[in-house]
Every structure is written in C-alpha cells, then in structure tokens.
Amino acid sequence: MKTILMTRRVLLAAMLCLLVPALAWAGNLISGQRFGADNEIVVTFSEPLAPAVAGEAANYSVHEEADPDIRLAVAEVALSEDGRTATLKFAEPLNTVKTHVVSMAGAGAAETFRVSKSYLGYLLGILVSALLINNFVFTKYLGLCVFFGTSKRKDTAKGMGITFTIVMVASAIMSWFFYQFILKPFDLNFLQIVIFIGLVSLTVQAVDTVLRKVNPALFNAFGVYLVLVIANCVILAVPLILADNEYNFFETVMLALGAGGGFMLALYLMSSVRERMELANVPRAFKGVPIAFIVAGQFALAFLGFSGLNIF
Amino acid sequence: MATDKTNLQLVTNGILNENPIFRLVLSMCPAVGISTTVMNGFMLGIAVLFVQVFSSCTIAIFKDKIHPRIRIPTYTLTIATWVTVIDMVLAAYLPEAYAKMGIFIKLIVAFAIITMRLEMFAGKESVTASFWDGIGMGLGFMFGMMALGFVRELLGLGTVLGYDVLGFKPLLFFILPFAGFFCVGLMMGFFNYIEARYRRAKRA
Structure with missing residues (x-):
C-alpha cells in the first residue's frame, strides 16, 4: 500500500517537473x-x-x-x-x-x-454552417427553381447534387482567384456579377465539351444537369458571399463544399418524400408542385432547429 | 419564325396563362424569400421587368450573330450586364429599398425565368415581339410577387402597403421567413382549384 502511494507521489513529481518548463515557456x-x-x-x-x-x-x-x-x-x-x-x-x-x-x-x-x-475548427464550422445551419435551400431560400424541378426522383436528385457540387467548388475557386488578384487590385468591383456568372457558365460549357469527348458514358448520366446548374441562384450567391466576407482560399473551398453538399442533402431529403407522396391521396388542386412547397415549408421549419448549433 | 399572337396577347399570356411564378414555377427564390410585403414584391418586380425587357431586346437584335453552341453563356452575360446596370441604379437612387432586397437583386442573373424566355422566345422572334413578351413576363412576375406580398402582409401584419387595414394581426405566422413556402403552396393550390371550377362551369 505504502509503495503504491510512494510511486504515485514520484510519478506526480515527475509530471510536475515535466510541466514546469512548459509553464515557464508559456x-x-x-x-x-x-x-x-x-x-x-x-x-x-x-x-x-x-x-x-x-x-x-x-x-x-x-x-x-x-x-x-x-x-x-x-x-x-x-x-x-x-x-x-x-x-x-x-x-x-x-x-x-x-x-x-x-x-x-x-x-x-x-x-x-x-x-x-483553432483554425481547423473554424473551417469545419463554415462547412457545417453552410450544410445545416444556414442551408441555402431551407434557410436562405435560394436555388429553389432547380430544387423543385429535380427533386421528383432520387436518381435525378443524386445526379443533380453531384454535378452541382463539382461545378460549385470549381467555379468558387476560380471566382476567388479572380476576385483576389484581378477585381480587387484593379478596383473593378462593379464587374463582380458579370465576372462571376461568366466564370460559372464557362465552367459549365468547358465541363460539357470535355466530358462529351472524354467520357461519353458519364456525359449521358450527368450532361442534362449541367445546363440547369447556371439557373441555380446558389452558384452565384456563393462567390458574392465570399467576396463580401473577404474569405481566404480554404474558407472559400469549405463554403463551396458546404453549399454543394447542403443542396445535395436538401434534394435527397425532398426526393425521398416526393417519391412516397405520389402514392398519397392529395387533393387534386394540390397535386404536384403545390404540395411539394408545403413539404418544403415543413423541412424549413425543421431546419430552424439547427440554428444555434455550435460544435466547434 | 414569327409568332402569330398580337402584342396584347403576348402581354396577357405572360400575366395569366404562363405566369412565371404560379404557372411556370420559375424564379421561386424571391417568391419565397422576400415576398413579405407588397412593396418588396413591387420593387423586385420592377427590377425584373427592366432586366427582362432589355435582355430580350438585346438578344432579339443579335440573335443571328450568336453561335448556337455558346448561346447559353452569351445569354447569361447579357443578363448579367443589365443586372449590373439595375443594381447600380437602385443602389444609387433607392438605397433603402436596395438594402431590404439584399442579395436578391444581384441574383436576378440566375433567375431561370429570364434565361428561359431568351431561350424559348427572344432567340427566335422579332425585336418587337420580344419586347412585348418581356413586358408580359415582367408584369406577370410582378403580379405574382405582389399577390404573394399582399396575402402575407395582410394576414401577417394586418396592413397593405404599410397602411393599417384590419387593425389587428390575424396570423403572425405568415410574416415569418419560412412561411413563404406554405404561402406559395397554398396560393398555387387555390389558383388550381379556381381554374378547375372555371373549366367545369364552362363545360356545363
């Protein structure tokens, strides 16, 4: 018994000795x-x-x-x-x-x-915020046209979500470079909209052309969604937000990933509900889009629950 | 290819048969996001009307010189140019309304309705027809936004255009941001119902 106590004290003393230099340095x-x-x-x-x-x-x-x-x-x-x-x-x-x-x-x-x-926690915070707390579809009401258009089937939802996320990240990174190294130094901020949307549509056109030649199978699967990407407000909102907040490169990537992922999440949730809703007995006047809006409203209500979520 | 509709038909077509919000279900973001008052709807409606008319005319003028392969980027850049103009004009002359609208003015670029009208109409038709079609679509959008704003403002705050009409607040729920979804859904259902009733009455 006594020896155990002794060893404990020795160990404690040793740990303190180890800690002292660290404290002195701090x-x-x-x-x-x-x-x-x-x-x-x-x-x-x-x-x-x-x-x-x-x-x-x-x-x-x-x-x-x-x-x-x-x-x-x-x-x-x-x-x-x-x-x-x-x-x-x-x-x-x-x-x-x-x-x-x-x-x-x-x-x-x-x-x-x-x-x-910690900076990593802050970056993950941006990602989670764009994904859940400030989900672009359910709490900022952006990208709704495409959201209602492509959430009828789960397959469509997945295809659209993946295509959108890829284009989103690529165009956000390009927008960031353009903003930091061309628009800001030359004081061309009034050209923001033209440059950002131009980059998006050029990305889409480039991906379209390259994919058509390089991988026709993949093009057949995802090609139809490419044009729709331009009609999605989120793709323009993200560059505008990152220019407003002066985000750096990593923050930009995280915001773009969060926006794309959040859109995919919203699409997937919505399509799961809508697939089942086809079997439900909905009043005739509400069939199709009107009932989808009411379901989206309920999702938005549920997503309000994420506000105040603070993990990092 | 020329359209066989008269100018008046083109305008009413945009307001009723092909109403951007309730019929084509396009440009839903502002319809849900900032349709809380009639005034908001009116302001954004004006902005969209201008952008739609100007871009329709621009594309109708240059339609023969645009290579079909790059038409979508061309359309987008044309719209972006006109949105920049409207954005700067509003920021300079109506700063209060501009602050309320926030990011939505800039996002007019990505409103599906404008690109779609350029693709479906202005890219094929004459300048005059495109002008009237643009007016019709813009007015239709404005009408939809104002109708939504009217319902939400009346039910949520008991006011219309800021004037106290009811004297009490029936359902505060409608002024909350997410209620936009419910409101659009309910109104769409309501219009569908009216139309079904109207058709049945016509047949009988």
Missing part, C-alpha cells in the same frame, strides 16, 4: 485560455490568485487583435473557489472568429495573451 502565470459561452472568455492560472487581483473587472482590458482602439468592456469576472479559473463575462456576445487580446494588470507585471479558436 509566460508562467497564465496556463490556459479559451472562449466559453458566446460572451465569455475563460482564463486558467498556474497558481491561485486573490479575488482582489483576478476577480476585478477593472484589471482586465480586452480588444480584438485587428482593432486595438475598440476596448470591449468586461461586465463582471467570476473567479472559481480555488482562485485558478477566472471567467470574464462581456455585456455583448464576442465575435469568436476573431483573435482577442487580453491584458491583465494587478498581478505584478501586466500579462498579455491572445485568445483564439
């Missing part, structure tokens, strides 16, 4: 920092601090890295009982996408550290 006092709820920053200290030091809102000063002039007011600070964890609460929700800089006075020398989300 700037000793602050051992961890992260975003809590949408208006919180949680700071962990390596040693217990007095409430008069770490629990005073006036001792903290927080700003976004990009705007050092705009100080975010700390409404209150909740210090845990052991004095090691302080939760800074703000009056307004933080923009957790941006890196925040926190300076803390009072504990000897002032401490300054940065709080940010």
Whole structure:
C-alpha cells in the first residue's frame, strides 16, 4: 500500500517537473485560455490568485487583435473557489472568429495573451454552417427553381447534387482567384456579377465539351444537369458571399463544399418524400408542385432547429 | 419564325396563362424569400421587368450573330450586364429599398425565368415581339410577387402597403421567413382549384 502511494507521489513529481518548463515557456502565470459561452472568455492560472487581483473587472482590458482602439468592456469576472479559473463575462456576445487580446494588470507585471479558436475548427464550422445551419435551400431560400424541378426522383436528385457540387467548388475557386488578384487590385468591383456568372457558365460549357469527348458514358448520366446548374441562384450567391466576407482560399473551398453538399442533402431529403407522396391521396388542386412547397415549408421549419448549433 | 399572337396577347399570356411564378414555377427564390410585403414584391418586380425587357431586346437584335453552341453563356452575360446596370441604379437612387432586397437583386442573373424566355422566345422572334413578351413576363412576375406580398402582409401584419387595414394581426405566422413556402403552396393550390371550377362551369 505504502509503495503504491510512494510511486504515485514520484510519478506526480515527475509530471510536475515535466510541466514546469512548459509553464515557464508559456509566460508562467497564465496556463490556459479559451472562449466559453458566446460572451465569455475563460482564463486558467498556474497558481491561485486573490479575488482582489483576478476577480476585478477593472484589471482586465480586452480588444480584438485587428482593432486595438475598440476596448470591449468586461461586465463582471467570476473567479472559481480555488482562485485558478477566472471567467470574464462581456455585456455583448464576442465575435469568436476573431483573435482577442487580453491584458491583465494587478498581478505584478501586466500579462498579455491572445485568445483564439483553432483554425481547423473554424473551417469545419463554415462547412457545417453552410450544410445545416444556414442551408441555402431551407434557410436562405435560394436555388429553389432547380430544387423543385429535380427533386421528383432520387436518381435525378443524386445526379443533380453531384454535378452541382463539382461545378460549385470549381467555379468558387476560380471566382476567388479572380476576385483576389484581378477585381480587387484593379478596383473593378462593379464587374463582380458579370465576372462571376461568366466564370460559372464557362465552367459549365468547358465541363460539357470535355466530358462529351472524354467520357461519353458519364456525359449521358450527368450532361442534362449541367445546363440547369447556371439557373441555380446558389452558384452565384456563393462567390458574392465570399467576396463580401473577404474569405481566404480554404474558407472559400469549405463554403463551396458546404453549399454543394447542403443542396445535395436538401434534394435527397425532398426526393425521398416526393417519391412516397405520389402514392398519397392529395387533393387534386394540390397535386404536384403545390404540395411539394408545403413539404418544403415543413423541412424549413425543421431546419430552424439547427440554428444555434455550435460544435466547434 | 414569327409568332402569330398580337402584342396584347403576348402581354396577357405572360400575366395569366404562363405566369412565371404560379404557372411556370420559375424564379421561386424571391417568391419565397422576400415576398413579405407588397412593396418588396413591387420593387423586385420592377427590377425584373427592366432586366427582362432589355435582355430580350438585346438578344432579339443579335440573335443571328450568336453561335448556337455558346448561346447559353452569351445569354447569361447579357443578363448579367443589365443586372449590373439595375443594381447600380437602385443602389444609387433607392438605397433603402436596395438594402431590404439584399442579395436578391444581384441574383436576378440566375433567375431561370429570364434565361428561359431568351431561350424559348427572344432567340427566335422579332425585336418587337420580344419586347412585348418581356413586358408580359415582367408584369406577370410582378403580379405574382405582389399577390404573394399582399396575402402575407395582410394576414401577417394586418396592413397593405404599410397602411393599417384590419387593425389587428390575424396570423403572425405568415410574416415569418419560412412561411413563404406554405404561402406559395397554398396560393398555387387555390389558383388550381379556381381554374378547375372555371373549366367545369364552362363545360356545363
């Protein structure tokens, strides 16, 4: 029994020895920092601090890295009982996408550290957001013409979804290059619409021509959907959104994938319902498109449930 | 090939028989997304009317010089040019309405109705016929949007064009964004029903 306790203590001491250099490198006092709820920053200290030091809102000063002039007011600070964890609460929700800089006075020398989300999580956040939370079909009401036109059969839905996703990603990447390296440097922003839709229709035409020659079988399967891609508002909305938000390359790819995937998901869900609906006894005036709209409304209602979903 | 319809028939055709929203089921995105008030529908309707008429005329003028293989990209670029014009005009002169419409003005480019009319009509017919067809389609779209806006505004807010008509709010549900789907579905069903009744009465 005693030996086990001894070994445990030794192990603990060894772990502490291993940790010490890491803590010293991190700037000793602050051992961890992260975003809590949408208006919180949680700071962990390596040693217990007095409430008069770490629990005073006036001792903290927080700003976004990009705007050092705009100080975010700390409404209150909740210090845990052991004095090691302080939760800074703000009056307004933080923009957790941006890196925040926190300076803390009072504990000897002032401490300054940065709080940010992991970038990979942020990228996945964009993907999930475009896929579910801000699904282009059910919460932004875009791409509906094609959506109602091609959701009668599951096979059609799959074909359209895949074709659309491929063209979407390709044209979004091209739009991003054009926007960053041609439109912005030469101040040609008023040409956005023409350039973006031009790129889309050229992509479609190119894929059409290449596929017809290289792989006729694949063309027979997906060729019919290619023309429809141009008539889908989503294909234009994505480049406009990424230009508005100044997305970088990876964010662009994620948004395009999310938009395409979300459209495919919506199509597939809808086609499953519509295949069954043909057997249902619908009033004659509502047969076909009208009842499809009402089903889509119910889907939209269900997709509202995803709002507030925050995984990363 | 010339159409045998008179100009008036071309216009009424767009408003009634081939109404873009309730009959052709094209351009549904704005019909669901921003048809919450009559005014919104009217503004977007005006924008679409201009784009449709101008692009129809442009394509009708140049139809002989466009290679059939690249006609779709040509149509799209023509529409995009006119949408850019409308977009900038609205942003300059009606900034408030422009802000309400948001991204939808720019998305007129991708509205299926315009491309489809160019493909089906303006690419084959004379300039005059295309002009009247464009007017008809634009008015039909505007009518559809305003009808939807009327129902949603009246039932959701109890107002028409911002004026208080009912004095109370019957069904707040209709003003919520997703109710656009329900509203379009119900109205389409309603029109189908009216038409069926009308046909039966005619036959009897």
